[in-house]
Amino acid sequence: MKKREARLTTIFGKYLEISKPPLYGYYELKQTTKESLSFSSVEDHQYQKLKAVQEHGFRWKHSDVDPRQKAMDYQFTPPLTSYIVIRWKDVFTMITYDEFVHEKNTSSRKSITKDRALQIASKIVFL
Numbered sequence: 001m002k003k004r005e006a007r008l009t010t011i012f013g014k015y016l017e018i019s020k021p022p023l024y025g026y027y028e029l030k031q032t033t034k035e036s037l038s039f040s041s042v043e044d045h046q047y048q049k050l051k052a053v054q055e056h057g058f059r060w061k062h063s064d065v066d067p068r069q070k071a072m073d074y075q076f077t078p079p080l081t082s083y084i085v086i087r088w089k090d091v092f093t094m095i096t097y098d099e100f101v102h103e104k105n106t107s108s109r110k111s112i113t114k115d116r117a118l119q120i121a122s123k124i125v126f127l
Helices: 003-018 044-056 097-106 114-120
Strands: 026-031 036-038 058-061 074-077 082-087 091-096 111-113 123-126
Touching: 003 026, 003 082, 026 044, 044 082, 044 097, 082 097, 091 097, 091 114, 097 111, 097 114, 111 114
Parallel strands: 026 082
Antiparallel strands: 036 111, 058 074, 082 091, 091 123
16 A cells, blocks of 8 residues: 555544544545546446445455454445545545446546535535
């Protein structure tokens, strides 16, 4: 994981920890320093996996090879909403997977602008 992406994940993870009510879901985090984000920044396999966990839930077998102590052997979480979370300079926009895909498929642009993301976001977090 890139250092910049790791920092973003830490910041957003802390926000999720303190959110009331809890914001359960599956998240793909992106960030940009520009006023738009290319739809292609979400890769094909990410679109596929976000759709899959939203419809079928998430199963994970924790590795027996990992030297760290593990809390459990296996987890299975139910279907939950998937989000594309975009960090702009001063705000996070949380856009549902379905809304993001709809925007991608119907927009005349190859990217989503910050203004449009603010309009369609299901949650906005100002930094």
